[in-house]
Structures are given as structure tokens and as C-alpha cells.
Amino acid sequence: MQPTYSPEAEAYREKVQAFLAEKLPSNWRGLGALDGDDVSAFVTEWRKTLHEAQYLAPGWPQQYGGAGLSALEQVVVAEEFAKSGVPTGGPNDVFGIQMLGNTLLQWGTEEQKRHYLPRILSGEDTWCQGYSEPNAGSDLSNLALRATLDGDQWILNGQKIWTSAGHLADHIFTLARTDPEAPRHKGISFLLVDMRQPGIEVRPIKMISGASEFNEVFYTDATCAKDEVVGGVNNGWAVAMTLLGYERGEAAATMPVRFQGELDRLLVLAKERGRADEPEIRQRLAWCYSKVQIMRWIGMRTLTQFLAGHHPGPDAGIFKLYWSEYHKVVTELALDLLGAEAMVPSGRPPSSAFQTDSEGAPNSSASWVGTFLGARAGTIYAGSSPIQRNILGEMVLGLPKEPRV
Numbered sequence: 001m002q003p004t005y006s007p008e009a010e011a012y013r014e015k016v017q018a019f020l021a022e023k024l025p026s027n028w029r030g031l032g033a034l035d036g037d038d039v040s041a042f043v044t045e046w047r048k049t050l051h052e053a054q055y056l057a058p059g060w061p062q063q064y065g066g067a068g069l070s071a072l073e074q075v076v077v078a079e080e081f082a083k084s085g086v087p088t089g090g091p092n093d094v095f096g097i098q099m100l101g102n103t104l105l106q107w108g109t110e111e112q113k114r115h116y117l118p119r120i121l122s123g124e125d126t127w128c129q130g131y132s133e134p135n136a137g138s139d140l141s142n143l144a145l146r147a148t149l150d151g152d153q154w155i156l157n158g159q160k161i162w163t164s165a166g167h168l169a170d171h172i173f174t175l176a177r178t179d180p181e182a183p184r185h186k187g188i189s190f191l192l193v194d195m196r197q198p199g200i201e202v203r204p205i206k207m208i209s210g211a212s213e214f215n216e217v218f219y220t221d222a223t224c225a226k227d228e229v230v231g232g233v234n235n236g237w238a239v240a241m242t243l244l245g246y247e248r249g250e251a252a253a254t255m256p257v258r259f260q261g262e263l264d265r266l267l268v269l270a271k272e273r274g275r276a277d278e279p280e281i282r283q284r285l286a287w288c289y290s291k292v293q294i295m296r297w298i299g300m301r302t303l304t305q306f307l308a309g310h311h312p313g314p315d316a317g318i319f320k321l322y323w324s325e326y327h328k329v330v331t332e333l334a335l336d337l338l339g340a341e342a343m344v345p346s347g348r349p350p351s352s353a354f355q356t357d358s359e360g361a362p363n364s365s366a367s368w369v370g371t372f373l374g375a376r377a378g379t380i381y382a383g384s385s386p387i388q389r390n391i392l393g394e395m396v397l398g399l400p401k402e403p404r405v
């Protein structure tokens with residue numbers, strides 16, 4: 001593991017810091033310091049700034065609109081952005097850039113890369129993820145959405161569920177069963193589907209917080225062109241797993257920064273409430289501190305591997321399991337500190353229901369309660385904790401496989 005950065009990396013860091021100093025308002029304290037409507041206005045404008053500066057997908061080759069940065073430079077950019085509390089893109093970029101774009105670079109045809117990658121960056125196409133179905137979540141290979149070839153088109157029928165930001169997207173990457181006779185993992189294809197057609201219906205699901213961030217998506221004779229398949233017909237499982245590696249593993253550089261910021265805010269809350277001297281609270285805060293430190297070291301190890309050219313695979317689950325389980329405990333402590341106030345949350349809600357609230361967020365009860373609720377989902381989305389443990393046991397540690405029915 002390499003815990004320090006080279007002089008070249010530190011020199012590049014200064015360039016990124018200069019970019020941030022030039023482009024951000026002088027009184028910038030992080031996205032969390034902005035009020036409700038100002039958040040989305042800022043994110044929209046900031047996304048344009050990042051696009052112009054080629055910072056939306058800094059690691060992509062320049063011919064597809066990236067900056068062609070080295071792995072080390074990408075890490076420095078991610079760290080500095082996290083420290084400044086600025087977003088790295090818009091609400092659907094995690095699907096379009098981090099998941100689909102990176103996967104297309106690995107599996108896509110030249111034509112697919114040339115067509116889709118620049119459109120993802122310009123914001124012309126916005127993507128969501130069509131993996132889960134009512135009977136295929138952890139057991140993803142059980143998926144039943146059918147795609148049948150009819151001339152030059154795939155005809156799709158079936159349903160997806162839990163499609164995050166699906167109501168904001170105009171495209172969905174869809175896992176579909178294209179050979180029902182083949183063994184489960186072998187009859188699946190990864191299709192690129194335009195949602196702007198009568199055969200696609202998006203129905204938002206209301207969450208416990210009252211917001212609707214994810215959806216059901218229904219396909220009724222929906223279509224996509226024959227060549228909108230990534231990685232070959234009936235080879236979708238391998239493509240899907242590549243994408244999950246990106247979904248679970250990319251955050252090693254930024255998560256420790258964000259969780260440290262959140263813990264600092266929690267310490268302020270404990271002091272504000274006069275609870276910081278209670279032995280039991282101190283014990284719990286110390287536990288959280290140690291977890292964030294360990295997270296930092298796990299992150300360093302992941303980054304060292306990344307810099308050595310290792311792309312995230314099943315081992316990405318280590319980090320995902322660690323941060324999501326930690327987050328449930330730290331947010332429970334926050335609610336204990338708030339006491340009865342947590343039952344009637346008020347003030348600024350979190351910028352996003354996912355992970356920590358943004359840098360600069362106030363210690364409002366609405367922020368902590370929203371983050372507490374989102375933290376429960378963290379141990380489910382991108383693969384639940386029991387599933388991560390199975391993957392780590394079987395594919396990383398080489399333990400015997402769990403019994404299959």
C-alpha cells in the first residue's frame with residue numbers, strides 16, 4: 001500500500017485547487033450550505049463548467065470527450081472535489097458516466113462509444129439502470145424481462161423495479177433474457193433502450209421520506225435496434241458484472257473524505273447538545289472515529305491497486321460493505337443525540353437521499369433524519385450486505401460456495 005503521493009501528483013493537485021478557486025464563488029462552503037432550490041440550479045451550472053473543463057469523465061480518452069488523465073490524476077481530482085464539497089456531475093451521471101460509460105469503454109463497439117459517450121457528457125442522453133425485477137434482486141440471474149428479435153429490432157416485454165432516477169432519464173440500460181432455453185446466466189443480454197417511446201411506462205414509488213427517487217419501469221412491446229446490444233447477444237452477464245464493479249468500487253478516494261466531514265459535523269452536534277462528555281456517547285464517537293480511519297486505509301489500499309492498473313472486481317465489495325454498515329451505526333448515534341426532535345424533523349433536508357449529506361450542511365434534524373433513512377438503503381442497493389459477504393467469501397477468499405437450491 002502506498003499512503004503518500006508523488007511530487008507530480010502534488011503538483012497536479014495544485015492545478016485542480018486553482019481550477020476550483022477560479023470557478024467557485026469566493027464564499028463557497030460546500031453544496032450543503034446552499035438552500036433547496038439553489039442546489040439544483042448550482043448543480044446544473046456546475047455540470048456545464050465541468051463539461052467545458054473535461055472534468056466530467058476525467059479518465060476517459062480525449063476522443064470520446066474525456067481529459068485522458070492518468071489514474072493518479074483522476075484520484076487527485078476526485079479527492080479535491082470531495083474536499084471542496086462540489087458535485088462531480090448531475091443526478092444521472094452516476095449511471096451514465098460511472099456505470100455505463102466506463103462499461104462501454106470496456107465492452108462497447110467503436111460505433112457505440114462514438115455515439116453514446118459524447119452524448120452522455122453533453123447531457124443529451126441521461127441514463128438509468130434497469131437490472132432489478134420483483135423476482136430478481138439479489139438473485140439477479142433470475143430476471144424474466146424478455147427480449148425477442150424481430151427483424152432488425154428487439155421487442156421487450158416485462159418489468160423492472162427500484163429504478164433510481166428513472167423519472168429523470170431518457171435511456172435505460174436493460175438486462176433482458178434473450179435465450180430462455182439457455183442456463184440462467186447464459187441467456188441474458190445487455191441492451192440500450194430509449195425510454196421515449198409508448199412501450200415504456202415509468203411509475204414513481206413513494207418512499208418513507210415522502211420523496212420519490214426510484215420507480216417501476218414497464219415494457220410493453222418496447223423496442224430497440226438489433227445492434228443496441230453491448231458485449232454480444234447472450235453475453236450480458238459478463239457485461240453486467242463489469243458494471244457492478246464500477247458501481248461498487250469507484251468511491252475509494254471520495255468516501256473517506258465525505259465520511260470524515262460527516263463525523264466532524266456529528267462531533268459539533270454532540271457538543272451543541274451538551275452530550276459530548278457523556279461516557280457512553282464518547283465511546284460511540286470513538287468507535288465511529290476508528291471506523292472512518294480504517295475506511296481511509298481501505299480506500300488507500302483500493303487506490304494503490306487502481307494505480308497499479310487493477311479494475312474493481314468482486315473485491316470492490318469490501319469497501320461497499322464497510323461504508324454502508326458503518327453508516328447505519330453513525331446515523332443512529334446522530335438520532336440518539338437529537339432525541340425527540342428526530343421524530344419531527346425540521347430545517348434543511350439532505351441534498352440527496354444517498355450516502356452522506358453534502359459538505360457545509362447545517363446540523364438540522366431534517367438533514368440527519370433523511371441521511372439516517374437513506375443509510376438503511378445503503379446496505380441494500382448495489383447488492384445487499386449478505387450478498388457482498390457471499391461474494392467476498394466465494395470469489396475473493398475462495399471459501400466453499402453457499403448451497404444452491
Ligand SMILES: Cc1cc2nc3c(=O)[nH]c(=O)nc-3n(C[C@H](O)[C@H](O)[C@H](O)COP(=O)(O)OP(=O)(O)OC[C@H]3O[C@@H](n4cnc5c(N)ncnc54)[C@H](O)[C@@H]3O)c2cc1C
Pocket residue numbers: 128129130131132133134136137138139161162163164165214377380381382383384385386387390
Ligand atoms: C435506494 C435503492 C436504489 C436502487 N436503485 C436501483 C437501480 O437504479 N436499478 C436497479 O436495477 N436496482 C436498484 N435497486 C435494487 C437493488 O439492487 C436490490 O434491492 C438489491 O439487489 C436487493 O434485491 P431485492 O430488493 O430484490 O431483495 P431480495 O433479493 O429479495 O433480498 C431480501 C433479503 O434476503 C437476503 N438474501 C437474498 N439472497 C440471499 C442469499 N443468497 N444469502 C443470504 N441472504 C440473502 C438479502 O440480503 C435481503 O436481506 C435499488 C435499491 C435501493 C434500496
